[in-house]
Amino acid sequence: MHGFSSSERVRIPxxxxxxxxxxxTGLLDDPAAYEAARPGSQALIVTNxxxxxxxxERLASVLARRHAKVLRIELPDGEQYKTWESLNLIFDALLGGGADRKTTLYALGGGVVGDMTGFAAACYMRGVPFVQVPTTLLAQVDSSVGGKTAINHPLGKNMIGAFHQPLAVVCxxxxxxxxxxxxxSAGLAEVIKYGPIxxxxxxxxxxxxxxxxxxxxPAALAHAVKRSCxxxxxxxxQDEREAGLRAILNFGHTFxxxxxxxxxxxxxxxGEAVGAGMVMAAELSRGLGLVDAAFVQRLTRLIQRAGLPTRGAVIDTHDNAGRYLQLMRVDKKAEGGEIRFVVIDGPGxxxxxxxxxxxxxxVIDRCCA
Amino acid sequence: MHGFSSSERVRIPxxxxxxxxxxxTGLLDDPAAYEAARPGSQALIVTNxxxxxxxxERLASVLARRHAKVLRIELPDGEQYKTWESLNLIFDALLGGGADRKTTLYALGGGVVGDMTGFAAACYMRGVPFVQVPTTLLAQVDSSVGGKTAINHPLGKNMIGAFHQPLAVVCxxxxxxxxxxxxxSAGLAEVIKYGPIxxxxxxxxxxxxxxxxxxxxPAALAHAVKRSCxxxxxxxxQDEREAGLRAILNFGHTFxxxxxxxxxxxxxxxGEAVGAGMVMAAELSRGLGLVDAAFVQRLTRLIQRAGLPTRGAVIDTHDNAGRYLQLMRVDKKAEGGEIRFVVIDGPGxxxxxxxxxxxxxxVIDRCCA
Structure with missing residues (x-):
């Protein structure tokens, strides 16, 4: 099927x-899309x-032209499986398959598969290369790009992870x-995010x-993915390891x-949580006097049109705001127990x-269901 | 007790x-030994x-002068606990204690504590700083230096880890x-290693x-630690991430x-396994025509005088050599199933x-009990 692909490239410098x-289009089956990977080495496709x-099967076929051996593993599907246990399945597959330090991992799936595969690649033998092949809009416009990898901890999302850049991202x-x-719709949340920030x-x-x-x-999706990337x-x-600027990409993510x-x-x-979270963060920005009500309304309306929730969940019926605050205090941006929010400091x-x-x-009281 | 320390420094460039x-001497209680750590932030002492x-208690006292809050966690003692489960105890302590991205971890113990604390620091919130306070000779001369961190997998030692350099090492x-x-004696194995390589x-x-x-x-230990470091x-x-040269530090480690x-x-x-492993690697070097029998005898004699085993373990009574080969094929230096050994290519x-x-x-048949 190769030879019929059509693509543009965005460079991460x-x-x-x-x-x-x-x-x-047609990239999944195009051998040229994988040319950044070392030829001859083994490959492991991680998917769900x-x-x-x-x-x-299609990815395995095209990779068989490049790699000496192509292993595969399927993880259970869903954010609730972004855990040590799933990560260990990847390590078991690698060690069981005799994967050496030159093995290339391929993440074929959405954000969960990408984050776990990237983290496994960061840790296996202290670091092996990997390629992102994102299959969801959310992963194509956000999570597969930039080298953030992680698993969740019961006390906080993405708390255990690494910065580990892929060799390539194939959207x-x-x-x-x-x-x-x-x-x-969940993916559209991360597309919309880029506007206000x-x-x-x-x-x-x-x-x-x-x-x-x-x-x-197709044309609309192509532009959305390209501009987001x-x-x-x-x-x-400008800020690979989030010393400062990169934190703005977390708009809506703290809530x-x-x-x-x-x-x-x-x-x-x-993406649903980010949708409602953006409304809450916009409302907080308004409370801080940084944007006006019309801006919040405009953003809320677009999030709604994207098919996303615009009101936060009630996560504790006794003290909802207190529970939000408790969970947000372990956010990675927090310092010394002080939560730090990404706010909109004027449109754009x-x-x-x-x-x-x-x-x-x-804000929480006003914005939750 | 501070003010009475006496020390020399070796720089890792x-x-x-x-x-x-x-x-x-006297460094454990000397505030000056910890000046590389960010003042005011939280600290977590990981020990066993x-x-x-x-x-x-002594380390906590001196750190209390520097850090806003000093948490502690004790892990079970032993190589058999260098696992995900122990690592998760560290993450639980960090998240339970509200540790943020600026928290400094302190590894107070031997190689197992150092490797796990370093790996936890590499992964917690995608990377926080840490300090090594090695309390065994093995950790002081080898494992606490150089930023290799890892945990074991049932199929191979140190298979899951990261390169993450400490802020300081306090020996x-x-x-x-x-x-x-x-x-x-186990620590002396890693001291002896530096001679032949x-x-x-x-x-x-x-x-x-x-x-x-x-x-x-004291004077002998001081020189041994300093020269080893x-x-x-x-x-x-010259080779932080083991692209080549650094592998020589693994002399004796494959066996x-x-x-x-x-x-x-x-x-x-x-260190015991490395002692017997060095004899086996020296014997292999002899088999490859790189050193003579007198060299192997000299090294074996010194390993024996250090109180270390000079004969490998029988790890499989049916096919001992076969089991060694099987385990060594997953060594991190192996490529495409081919084991790569650190050998002595002439003394030094x-x-x-x-x-x-x-x-x-x-070699295995000749060298095992």
């Missing part, structure tokens, strides 16, 4: 860790029980056709094209992670700020 | 990851049930006084001072790791080589 995101039956837009509408013209474009995106129109590449290129952990991982999709510009507990409580 | 090893009761020679003789004059010195070292004479600093400074995994982690101390010089299975089998 990170010195000797630089790599390309290929975005286009949903994506594996759809695409693993085949064709695979999005099999994505359930709920997953597509960095590019209001992109937000205009998303508003004008939200229906086309939800209908999976460009913005992410720009941010990550969102509290929803995910508070409801139990997997109850809400990550994000900042990281502390906020008074009383105001945060008000 | 790694650009922005450079740090000092302080070697001397053997070392904790002896030294954790207080006084704490070696409480070291059991068996642990002291890099410095035959140091080997002469060890031979002349082996009784003083076993008697824990200098050689390791030189090697690690040794097979003994440890084959006997069950903890049955042999790591190491090389990494493959060897015919038949020869390796002969």
């Amino acid at each position: 990170l010195d000797d860790r630089s790599y390309d995101i290929a975005i286009g 029980t949903t994506v594996g039956p759809l695409y693993a 085949d837009l064709d695979v999005l056709k099999t994505l359930p509408p709920r997953e597509l 960095a590019d209001m013209a992109f937000l205009d474009w998303i508003e004008a094209n939200i229906d086309a995106l939800r209908a999976c129109e 460009q913005i992410k590449a720009d941010v990550v290129g 969102g992670h509290a929803i995910e952990a508070g409801m139990g991982y997997g109850a809400w999709l990550h 510009r994000a900042a990281v700020r502390a906020a008074p507990d009383a105001l945060v409580r008000q | 790694l650009d922005d990851r450079s740090y000092d090893i302080a070697i001397g 049930t053997t070392v904790g009761p002896l030294y954790a 207080d020679l006084d704490v070696l006084k409480t070291l059991p003789p068996r642990e002291l 890099a410095d035959m004059a140091f080997l002469d010195w060890i031979e002349a001072n082996i009784d003083a070292l076993r008697a824990c004479e 200098q050689i390791k600093a030189d090697v690690v400074g 040794g790791h097979a003994i440890e995994a084959g006997m069950g982690y903890g049955a042999w101390l790591h 010089r190491a090389a990494v080589r493959a060897a015919p299975d038949a020869l390796v089998r002969q």
